[in-house]
Amino acid sequence: MRCAPVGGDEVTQLLGDDARWQVHGESLGQGRLSRALGADQPDPSRARVADWLGEGHDTMMAGVGSYSYVAILGFVLLGCLWLEVALRTRVFRRWKRLLLSISPAMVLFVVWDVYAIAQGHWWFDPDLILGIHLPGDLPLDEVLFFLAIPLASILTIEAVRSVKSHWIVGDEPPDGAPTP
Amino acid sequence: MTYTQLAVASVLVVVIADLWLLRTRMVTRKVFWTSYAILAFFQLVTNGMFTGFGVVKYDGAAIIGETSPDVGPPPFLGEGRIAFAPVEDLLFGFALILLTIALWVLWGRRGVQRTPMSGPPIWRRGA
Numbered sequence: 329m330r331c332a333p334v335g336g337d338e339v340t341q342l343l344g345d346d347a348r349w350q351v352h353g354e355s356l357g358q359g360r361l362s363r364a365l366g367a368d369q370p371d372p373s374r375a376r377v378a379d380w381l382g383e384g385h386d387t388m389m390a391g392v393g394s395y396s397y398v399a400i401l402g403f404v405l406l407g408c409l410w411l412e413v414a415l416r417t418r419v420f421r422r423w424k425r426l427l428l429s430i431s432p433a434m435v436l437f438v439v440w441d442v443y444a445i446a447q448g449h450w451w452f453d454p455d456l457i458l459g460i461h462l463p464g465d466l467p468l469d470e471v472l473f474f475l476a477i478p479l480a481s482i483l484t485i486e487a488v489r490s491v492k493s494h495w496i497v498g499d500e501p502p503d504g505a506p507t508p
Numbered sequence: 509m510t511y512t513q514l515a516v517a518s519v520l521v522v523v524i525a526d527l528w529l530l531r532t533r534m535v536t537r538k539v540f541w542t543s544y545a546i547l548a549f550f551q552l553v554t555n556g557m558f559t560g561f562g563v564v565k566y567d568g569a570a571i572i573g574e575t576s577p578d579v580g581p582p583p584f585l586g587e588g589r590i591a592f593a594p595v596e597d598l599l600f601g602f603a604l605i606l607l608t609i610a611l612w613v614l615w616g617r618r619g620v621q622r623t624p625m626s627g628p629p630i631w632r633r634g635a
Binding site: 396404428436447478485488490499 | 510514518534538539540543546547550558561562564565570601607608611613614620622626627628
């Protein structure tokens with residue numbers, strides 16, 4: 329796990345003798361930093377400092393920071409919302425049907441997500457998500473994921489129907505007459 | 509259960525639901541597979557961003573591939589990964605997409621906001 333907290337001694341070793349580091353906007357000498365990172369202090373910032381000290385901090389999303397996850401979701405929405413206008417998918421006008429479709433899928437997949445997080449199947453870089461957690465240690469970002477992806481799915485199938493109006497979807501009116 | 513097992517099971521459960529429980533039969537329809545092809549392409553792109561930038565990381569004990577590295581992206585292709593993401597994510601995504609679309613069509617079949625139907629595209633206004 330990348331965010332295993334490190335003890336003050338390890339940080340001291342990493343820092344070397346005359347290192348000075350910016351912590352929370354303050355320039356700190358080694359002694360103060362060691363104290364700030366005291367081993368008895370259950371402070372997540374210790375893990376973050378450990379990240380800074382690691383070589384080549386692996387976030388290419390550095391400028392986006394804690395909005396990285398939602399920025400990617402923004403990319404998803406950018407890719408599908410235009411369909412509502414350009415292909416007249418009329419999904420938002422059918423918002424009750426939309427909610428009735430998204431919510432059961434969301435409940436099932438959130439249950440899976442909470443289980444997977446509890447089992448350690450996957451985890452999230454705390455620097456790249458909003459930092460708001462729901463019960464079950466579920467990041468808010470994940471809940472938004474289970475809104476965005478089902479929405480994109482429904483917009484996509486309605487967009488395909490818009491272009492291929494003769495393809496059977498399965499919800500056509502019983503008499504088969506196209507509805508205006 | 510591992511992520512691999514859960515991912516396979518989820519696809520089986522959702523396909524069974526689509527065919528026999530909800531009877532939406534989306535997996536028999538061209539419109540579904542066309543939509544899925546589009547969605548799967550974008551899934552590879554966005555999932556590649558999630559996993560390539562290290563927003564989400566995976567435990568090697570739960571997937572076919574190895575644990576995501578502490579620093580830098582996991583393999584792009586191979587070693588149980590596709591576009592940085594575990595291949596299991598494709599099954600996860602398929603189950604989520606199929607379930608959502610099957611439910612959408614189910615409500616339409618039952619007359620819940622069947623209309624207004626989608627289309628035509630704006631460029632076919634006069635058609």
